[in-house]
Amino acid sequence: MNIQGENKTQNRVLGLLPLWSVIGIFMIGPLLVMAAVSLMESNVYGGVHFKFSLNGYRQILFDTNLFGEREFNPAYIIIIGRSFILAISATILSLIIGFPAAYFISRQSNKVKNILIFLVTIPFWTNLLIRTFAWIIILGKGGVIESSFNFLGLLDDEGSLNLMYTNSAILIGLVYSYLPLMVLPIYASMEKMDMRLLEAAADLYSSRIGLIRKIILPLSMPGIIGGSILVFVPCLGAFIAPDLLGGGKKLLLGSLIQFQFSYARNWPFGAAVAMFLLSLVILVLFFNAHINKRHREYEIHG
Amino acid sequence: MGKKSKFRHVWDFPGFSGWTAIFFGFLYIPIFVLVCYSFNSSKFAMIWTGFSFRWYAKLFSNDDIQNAALNSLIVAFTAAPIATIIATFSALVLVRGGDFRAKELSNGLITLPLMVPEIVTAVATLIFFASLGINLGLINVIIAHTVFCIPFAYMPIRAALEAMDPNLELAARDLYSDKTSAFRTITLPLLTPGILSGFMLAFVISIDDFIITLMVAGGGSTTLPVYIYSMVKMGVSPEVNAVSSLMLSFSILIVTFYWLFNRKINY
Amino acid sequence: MNDKKVNAIEIKNVTKIYGAGSSSVKALKNANLTIYDNEFFTLLGPSGCGKTTLLRLIAGFEDITEGNIKLFSEEIISLPPNKRPVNTVFQHYALFPHLNVYENVAFGLKRLNKDNTEIEKRTNEVLELVQMKDLSNRKPNQLSGGQQQRVALARALSPQPKVLLLDEPLSSLDLKLRQAMRVELKTLQRETGITFVFVTHDQEEALTMSDRIAVIKDGEIQQIGRPEDIYENPSNQFVANFIGEVNLLSGVCLMEGENGSCKLDAGHDISLSIPRNVKKGDAVTVFIRPERIRINKSLSAKSLTSISGFTYLGNAAHIELISNKQIINATLPIDKVKNFKKGDLIEIEFPKDNAQVINK
Numbered sequence: 002m003n004i005q006g007e008n009k010t011q012n013r014v015l016g017l018l019p020l021w022s023v024i025g026i027f028m029i030g031p032l033l034v035m036a037a038v039s040l041m042e043s044n045v046y047g048g049v050h051f052k053f054s055l056n057g058y059r060q061i062l063f064d065t066n067l068f069g070e071r072e073f074n075p076a077y078i079i080i081i082g083r084s085f086i087l088a089i090s091a092t093i094l095s096l097i098i099g100f101p102a103a104y105f106i107s108r109q110s111n112k113v114k115n116i117l118i119f120l121v122t123i124p125f126w127t128n129l130l131i132r133t134f135a136w137i138i139i140l141g142k143g144g145v146i147e148s149s150f151n152f153l154g155l156l157d158d159e160g161s162l163n164l165m166y167t168n169s170a171i172l173i174g175l176v177y178s179y180l181p182l183m184v185l186p187i188y189a190s191m192e193k194m195d196m197r198l199l200e201a202a203a204d205l206y207s208s209r210i211g212l213i214r215k216i217i218l219p220l221s222m223p224g225i226i227g228g229s230i231l232v233f234v235p236c237l238g239a240f241i242a243p244d245l246l247g248g249g250k251k252l253l254l255g256s257l258i259q260f261q262f263s264y265a266r267n268w269p270f271g272a273a274v275a276m277f278l279l280s281l282v283i284l285v286l287f288f289n290a291h292i293n294k295r296h297r298e299y300e301i302h303g
Numbered sequence: 304m305g306k307k308s309k310f311r312h313v314w315d316f317p318g319f320s321g322w323t324a325i326f327f328g329f330l331y332i333p334i335f336v337l338v339c340y341s342f343n344s345s346k347f348a349m350i351w352t353g354f355s356f357r358w359y360a361k362l363f364s365n366d367d368i369q370n371a372a373l374n375s376l377i378v379a380f381t382a383a384p385i386a387t388i389i390a391t392f393s394a395l396v397l398v399r400g401g402d403f404r405a406k407e408l409s410n411g412l413i414t415l416p417l418m419v420p421e422i423v424t425a426v427a428t429l430i431f432f433a434s435l436g437i438n439l440g441l442i443n444v445i446i447a448h449t450v451f452c453i454p455f456a457y458m459p460i461r462a463a464l465e466a467m468d469p470n471l472e473l474a475a476r477d478l479y480s481d482k483t484s485a486f487r488t489i490t491l492p493l494l495t496p497g498i499l500s501g502f503m504l505a506f507v508i509s510i511d512d513f514i515i516t517l518m519v520a521g522g523g524s525t526t527l528p529v530y531i532y533s534m535v536k537m538g539v540s541p542e543v544n545a546v547s548s549l550m551l552s553f554s555i556l557i558v559t560f561y562w563l564f565n566r567k568i569n570y
Numbered sequence: 571m572n573d574k575k576v577n578a579i580e581i582k583n584v585t586k587i588y589g590a591g592s593s594s595v596k597a598l599k600n601a602n603l604t605i606y607d608n609e610f611f612t613l614l615g616p617s618g619c620g621k622t623t624l625l626r627l628i629a630g631f632e633d634i635t636e637g638n639i640k641l642f643s644e645e646i647i648s649l650p651p652n653k654r655p656v657n658t659v660f661q662h663y664a665l666f667p668h669l670n671v672y673e674n675v676a677f678g679l680k681r682l683n684k685d686n687t688e689i690e691k692r693t694n695e696v697l698e699l700v701q702m703k704d705l706s707n708r709k710p711n712q713l714s715g716g717q718q719q720r721v722a723l724a725r726a727l728s729p730q731p732k733v734l735l736l737d738e739p740l741s742s743l744d745l746k747l748r749q750a751m752r753v754e755l756k757t758l759q760r761e762t763g764i765t766f767v768f769v770t771h772d773q774e775e776a777l778t779m780s781d782r783i784a785v786i787k788d789g790e791i792q793q794i795g796r797p798e799d800i801y802e803n804p805s806n807q808f809v810a811n812f813i814g815e816v817n818l819l820s821g822v823c824l825m826e827g828e829n830g831s832c833k834l835d836a837g838h839d840i841s842l843s844i845p846r847n848v849k850k851g852d853a854v855t856v857f858i859r860p861e862r863i864r865i866n867k868s869l870s871a872k873s874l875t876s877i878s879g880f881t882y883l884g885n886a887a888h889i890e891l892i893s894n895k896q897i898i899n900a901t902l903p904i905d906k907v908k909n910f911k912k913g914d915l916i917e918i919e920f921p922k923d924n925a926q927v928i929n930k
Binding site for chain 1: 422
């Protein structure tokens with residue numbers, strides 16, 4: 002509505018000024034500075050020399066050997082690969098674990114639904130560090146699992162299951178961290194499913210598998226995609242799980258980046274890897290937006 | 304009262320209820336284990352010797368932990384209100400302000416902190432403050448927190464505003480209110496529950512933040528999660544269990560309160 | 571009976587365009603109309619025709635693109651809504667949910683800074699008027715639809731506006747309640763003497779309640795007049811079709827002039843006044859209301875017309891006649907057609923002066 006005598010533009014500018022200044026200065030600004038730093042020369046005492054250099058990016062692939070020649074260094078590629086594989090595995094695992102649960106919850110009565118969803122949401126609002134730390138108690142030496150195995154006599158005297166500091170431990174940590182984010186979107190798209198559709202379909206398809214394949218899966222696809230993105234992206238840049246459960250020996254992108262700003266003091270390299278991670282995320286988000294558009298068009302044009 | 308017979312629908316898949324139980328078990332057992340172990344009277348966190356409150360008691364004499372907790376509260380109680388105010392203004396413009404060119408961009412801007420991976424934000428903010436020489440201790444942390452609290456405060460406020468009939472403000476104007484008094488007597492009271500919800504979410508998010516604080520906080524500005532991290536790095540000690548359990552309970556309490564609060568609102 | 575009519579609202583050359591460029595919408599195109607004081611005036615038209623837009627322009631909720639609006643001879647288009655002595659009853663009531671009935675109704679008076687005794691007196695008066703005094707303490711969500719509607723009415727009346735605007739206030743009510751409210755609103759207008767501007771898409775509502783009606787289509791005013799004028803002499807086919815049941819029969823002019831005649835495609839000759847611009851041989855459309863047609867059972871087997879449908883309406887019957895492949899609708903009192911049935915051969919009578927040639 003356009004009430005007489007109101008300066009709409011002025012109101013809009015004033016109203017959005019706080020938002021733009023805070024996020025503009027303290028979010029976009031830092032990202033730009035980080036991009037700049039990724040293109041600068043590293044300073045051994047920490048920080049950067051104000052000089053242009055591509056070394057930050059070069060270091061991802063190459064190492065300079067004793068003779069000053071550049072050698073291909075697979076170490077960081079391995080880290081990138083590991084991050085990818087773990088992120089994808091965590092996403093798939095979350096999907097497998099979360100999908101039936103989301104379905105079950107969506108078929109309950111309203112009252113039960115609300116309570117169950119609330120219970121799913123709670124972990125999201127608690128400290129991720131603490132929740133991941135709990136797994137150290139479970140997986141660690143002398144932890145819950147080992148103690149129970151010990152108790153059951155399944156472990157020999159000096160043995161330990163060595164669950165910690167493995168890729169599997171990190172995987173468990175990743176799944177645990179972001180599982181609610183997989184469940185919520187799937188639940189949301191399932192909730193919208195009309196019971197009558199299922200009833201009608203049940204008449205047509207004699208098997209439950211058919212029901213899943215033909216009706217439930219396609220209809221909850223937006224939720225599945227949404228949930229997968231919500232899990233995949235944070236897993237890619239995860240820091241806590243690899244750091245705590247991987248013990249810093251198995252680096253992922255997140256811990257690699259953090260390392261450059263704590264012990265390694267290689268800011269341009271850290272910034273370069275961060276830029277790489279950011280680009281990956283942007284790619285994934287664009288891909289997601291594209292899928293959403295196609296899906297919407299499909300819905301309209303059938 | 305007759306007994307309701309459980310009608311087996313074709314869409315009730317067998318085993319899904321069991322699966323969901325396992326699902327919730329997976330989600331909550333680690334927390335449960337953590338809390339149990341915090342009552343472990345043994346010094347070695349992994350070996351259970353008996354029930355005791357001693358680690359909680361020890362927290363009270365630990366100045367470092369208390370300082371860290373205080374810092375966490377200071378940051379949250381500063382960043383969350385600021386973020387909530389910014390979010391409120393933004394919501395008023397983006398929901399009620401009609402269409403304008405920067406609208407989509409502004410909507411995107413608000414969600415930006417949610418889309419950028421936390422580690423990237425953390426590192427970028429660190430570099431930013433360092434290169435500009437901004438070394439204001441806790442204020443650095445407060446600024447960083449305000450940024451990512453904004454989208455969390457925004458969501459409930461936006462939802463509340465969208466649920467509000469726009470004709471209410473028009474009715475007030477029609478009945479001789481000028482713009483300010485219409486906002487004051489109609490919009491604001493009806494928006495207040497949403498604003499409070501937004502504040503609660505922002506507060507919890509700030510209290511729980513770890514990665515960004517880890518990178519941005521200088522020496523004297525440790526918050527509780529960062530302090531817990533340093534303790535964990537040194538090895539698992541039962542004190543960590545105790546303080547962690549307390550933090551968990553605190554967050555869960557706030558979120559539960561938020562949930563109950565929202566269910567009671569019923570205009 | 572006052573002879574001198576005071577102009578309550580004058581709409582002069584009002585145009586309203588929403589949006590800009592290629593996506594702009596012209597909601598009102600050069601509208602002109604005058605509403606008199608103490609009138610029950612209705613803006614009637616299908617959804618999206620611009621009637622609500624016009625109402626909002628008068629209230630001040632939108633700014634005008636072109637033209638002028640005067641309230642009791644004073645220009646108001648530069649005034650915000652809170653400075654216009656005009657109040658609105660919204661379609662879905664827009665009652666303030668956090669205030670109770672009393673506070674809702676007293677709201678406008680408070681904003682006008684009236685003193686407390688006057689506020690109390692006036693609020694109670696108006697609550698009494700709409701019979702909601704006993705429920706003063708309730709909140710809107712504790713009221714039924716009809717009760718909310720009365721509160722909305724009271725709230726808009728309590729500040730004693732010069733004009734009351736009503737935006738389809740009865741559309742959310744069920745039939746019986748709607749019919750009762752129509753009577754109440756009409757009585758209210760008579761008693762308070764306030765000019766009512768009423769928006770609706772329901773032509774029955776418009777006919778029963780209004781002193782005058784403006785029929786609007788696609789942002790353009792089609793016709794303004796008293797209900798009987800619009801019903802008997804619609805200015806074009808849209809108005810004829812929109813109000814009441816109608817027959818629009820195509821035919822050819824046989825004889826010009828006031829005592830002219832046409833030959834209908836249905837086969838019959840009909841005598842009616844031919845407008846000056848229509849010449850012999852021109853194609854015309856003849857408008858005749860179903861209740862104006864007389865039918866008799868045909869004595870000869872060679873009649874062109876037969877009954878193709880018979881619908882019992884209680885006190886009347888709706889008869890569908892087919893003649894030369896043209897459909898003619900007739901509505902007759904039940905006792906006139908008791909012995910008629912589907913398939914009967916019929917003679918139609920078109921009594922003189924009951925039909926007219928109508929423009930597109």
